[in-house]
Amino acid sequence: MTLSTIAMVLLGLLLAAWMVAAGAAIVVAHARQKRAEAALRNARRLSRMAEESPAQLLMVRTDGRIEGSPRLAQWLGFETLPQFLTELAADPARGGVAKGGRGLPPEQVEALAEAVLTTQRTSRPFRLSLNPNGSRRTLALRGCLADPLIGPRGAAQVWVFDASDAETQLARMRAETDRARSDFTALVGLIEAAPIPMWFREADGRLRLVNTAYVRAVGGENARAVVEDGVELIEVVDGLTPAQVAQQAAGAGRPIERIISTTIDGQRRALRVLDLPLGDEGVAGYAIDIEEMEELGRSFRAFREAQRSMLDLLSSGVAQFDASRRLIFANQPFQRLLAMKPADVINPPQFERLIDTAREGGRVPEMRDYPAWRRERAGWFAASSVQEEAWPLSDGTHLRVVAQPMPDGGLLLVVEDRTETLRISAMRDTLLRTRTATFDSLFEAIAVFAPDGRVQLWNRRFAAAWGLDADFIDTHPKVADLLQRIAARLARPAQAKAVGDVVRAATLERRETGGRVALADGRTLEFAGVPLPDGNGLLTVLDITDSQKAEDALRERNAALVEADQLKTRFLANMSYEFRTPLTSIGGFAELLQAGLGGDLTEPGREYVDAILTSVARLSDQIENVLDLSQSEAGMLPLSHEAIEVFPFVTKLVEERRARILDAGIQFDLRGDPGAGRIEGDPRRLGRAVGHLIDNAIAAVPRGGRVLVELSRHRLRGANRVRIVVSDNGPGMDAATLARALGGLKLGADGLTAERRQGLGLPLARQLIEAHGGQLDVESLPGHGTTAIVELP
Structure with missing residues (x-):
């Protein structure tokens, strides 16, 4: 029992010891659990602090692997951070994990990899700035070799800072600094290059700075010498020096502006001077030359x-x-x-x-x-x-x-x-209406062209003459368009160019020209261009179809008459010999009979012979007249040129007709200056012309009448001329009778038709006088007689 008791006691003690040990273990475990929980809370707090920190840690191992927080991955534009450093530049389109196609540019990834490699090998820290793709974010990197407690040996730790705001502010400050420096440089350059003198004074009024224009105005060597010598541009005005005026401006704290006169480059110039106080720094000033303004x-x-x-x-x-x-x-x-x-x-x-x-x-x-x-x-x-x-x-x-x-x-x-x-405008309107009415009432077709060839005015007959549409003319066409319409209506379209040439000559060349065209309908138009005083040209068009036909007929008849006249001239020239030869023979035989060579003649025979000789003389004279007239009309009259004393010449002609004058029982007066001078001419033919005039006067005057022959010399149109006047107081002639007498015609028996030439006196006299360069005028009035006036050079 004792052994059992002892065993039970020992067993109880053992259980108690276990219980104590278990309790102690529980207490120790509970304490450890609290410490673990506290450490976990601390780790979570540190982790959260690291995540919320402005700096994120990027761990780069020696093999290129990287470690970092999700926030860093978001900064770089990734949903999850790649495994290797080189993948920071991955292309999302090729299976990468970059968010929105961002990441880092390849050149920045290469620069980061090179810096990390250098740090891992040499332990030298580095600094970089990165800008992710597609983002305005700026990342500042601070790298160094990692502590063994933090990362594997040889790894590099990189602290990444979001420096976007600081970088932006720095960039702005740098830009402002650069702008301020640039503005200051520009301002200094502007002041230096300013064409007006500018200066700056210290508070005591001494010069501190001057520009080139100031140095040039005062004639100094350079700005330093001018400042050191205190050379003033402005003179003393009203007892105040420029420095004193500047001090007054600084004391009053307001600018002082004044207009003064000073000498620059030897010339007196007016300047507007302004002194501007700049606080405690001093006083600035400038001067503007207003001499030109004044x-x-x-x-x-x-x-x-x-x-x-x-x-x-x-x-x-x-x-x-x-x-x-x-x-x-x-x-x-x-x-x-x-x-x-x-x-x-x-x-x-x-x-x-x-x-x-x-x-x-x-x-x-x-x-x-x-x-x-x-x-x-x-x-x-x-x-x-x-x-x-x-x-x-x-x-x-x-x-x-x-x-x-x-x-x-x-x-x-x-x-x-x-x-x-x-x-005047009202009068002009009236004149314009009158002109329009006048144009439309003309028989001619007219149009006025401007110098640019455009039709300005026209009448209704113009469109009708060319067969043009009135609506087309109302558009005021140019001459080129008008010629196109006209060419289509011409028998020969190429003749339209002649119309354009006439218009061009009248408007641009300012000269008169004309022409004639035939239309396809058989009409003939004659046109002419006349330059007008206002610079325009007038084109007149006249339908001459009827007159052209009449002209053609007259031309044919004239050609026939010319041919007949030539035949007559040739006939007279050829037959003059035939007339003169038998007439000379008849006269010669008659003279032989009169001389008694043919035997003694009885008294009647002598009378017959005298009559034959008288007829021969008269017929010879008529033949001479006909020949002279025909040769004169043909322009082949031969003239001799001899000096003729006028008064003796006319006196001889009168003396030759004394017998006729006495037989006629008329009074004949010869008046003139014996010193009338001389003329050059053919005495025989000129005597025949004047003799015909005297013969006509003698024949026209009835018994008891009077004939006057008067000679004189006078100046006509600046030349000395001889005038021979033959007048009578006979019955005279009317205008029609005088015209027929001058033409050598007389009325027929019916009183309507004209017979052939009956008398050659006046026509022959006119031809002979005109052949001598003279002029014959005949004036006659019924009941007052006739006067013939001969003008000879």
Whole structure:
């Protein structure tokens, strides 16, 4: 029992020990569990802190494997971080895991791999900046060799920072710095290149900086020398130096601007100088050369005075109003047209008051609502364009008013008296209508062409003459289009060019030409081009179909008459020998019989022989006349040139006709200056011509009548000429009888037809006198006699 008891006790003790050990184990386990839970909570907190940290850790092993957080994968644009560093540049289209096709550019991945490899080999840290594809994010990398407790031996740890905001701010600050530096450089260059002198003074007024224009203006060597010597551009004005004026500007804290005169390059120039305080830094200044502006101002004032003097000479009224609507200038025509009073010239009125004064003088139109009308005219000052209107006045005057708003708010008013112009315009319209009516009433077809070849005016006969459509002419066609229509109606279309040449010669070459064309319908048109004073050309067209036919017929008859006349001339020339030979033989035999060579003749025989000789002499004279006349008409009359004393020559002709004069029982007077001089001519033929005139006068005067022959010398058209006048107081002749006598014709027995030439006296006398370069005029009145006047050179 004792052994059992002991065993039970031992067993109890053993169980108690186990219980104690189990309790202790439980306590220790519970404590460890609490520590483990605390460590887990701490690990989770650290992990969360690492995930929320602005820096993410990227672990790169020696074999290129990488480890990192999901947040880093999101920064790089991946859903899950790749296993290897080179896969950061994977192409999603080829099975990569990049989100949205992002990742890193291949060149940045290569740069990162090279930096990591260098760090793993040399333990040298590195810094990089990466920009994921398709993202504005900027990642800053700080890499170094990893601690063995953190990563495997030889691994590199890379801390990745999201530096997007800082990088953006830095980029902005760099851009602003670069812009400020660029602006400052540009400003310095601008100041240096400025054509006007510029300078900067310190607070005490001493020069600190000057530009090239300043150095050039003061004639210095360079800017440094000018600043060191304190060379001033501005002279002392009113006892104040430029430095003192600058100090006044700095003390007042406001710019001081003034206009002064100074000497630059030996010339006196006007400058506008501005001193601008720049706080405590100093005072800047610049000077603008306004000499040209001042000169322009003086020129403008002189121009304005000259313009106003010129406006006084215009026939149109011109007035100027300033921005306050007050009259500042009005020339003499304006004062007269608007009936201005002398007081208005001395004290210029407002625009509205001027209109009232003009209304009182009846120089504005009559209207029902005058105040509203005046307000509308006052609105011309605010108009944006030129205003123009007509003012018909009650006295019949028509004024044209033009209002030109000025840029300074004033107004330029021009008034022109158009009364005479409108009257002339009305007269012109009347003349145009008259011209149109005149054109349409002409028998000729006419058209007026402008220098560019376009038809301006035409009458109705023009379209009818060429067979053109009136609607086509109404389009004012050019000559080229007109010729195309005309060519289709010509017998020879190529002749249309001649019409165009005539129009061109009249409009451009300013000369008259003409031509003639035949139409396809058998008509013949004659046209001519005449240049007009206004630069246009006139084309006249006349239908000469009938006259052409008559002309052709006359030409045929004339050719027949010419041939007959030539036959007559040849006949007379050939037969003159035949006439003279037998007549000479008859005269010779008769003279032999008269001389008694054929034996003694009885008294009747002697009378017969005398009659034969008289007839032979008369027939010889007629033959000579016929030959002279025929040769003269043919232009083959031979003339001798001898000196002829005029008075003895005419006296001899009268003496030869003494017997006839005595037998006729008439009074014959010969008057003239024996010193009338001499002429050159053929005495025989000239004597025959004057003798015929004397014979006709003797034959025309009845018994008891009177014949006068008068000689004189006078100047005609600057030349000395001899005049022989043969006049009688016979019955005279009317105009028709005189014309027939000069033509050698007389009326037939029926009183209607003309017979052949019966007398050759006057025609032969005219031919012979004209052959000597003279002129024969015959004047005759029934009951007053006949006068023949011979003019010889």
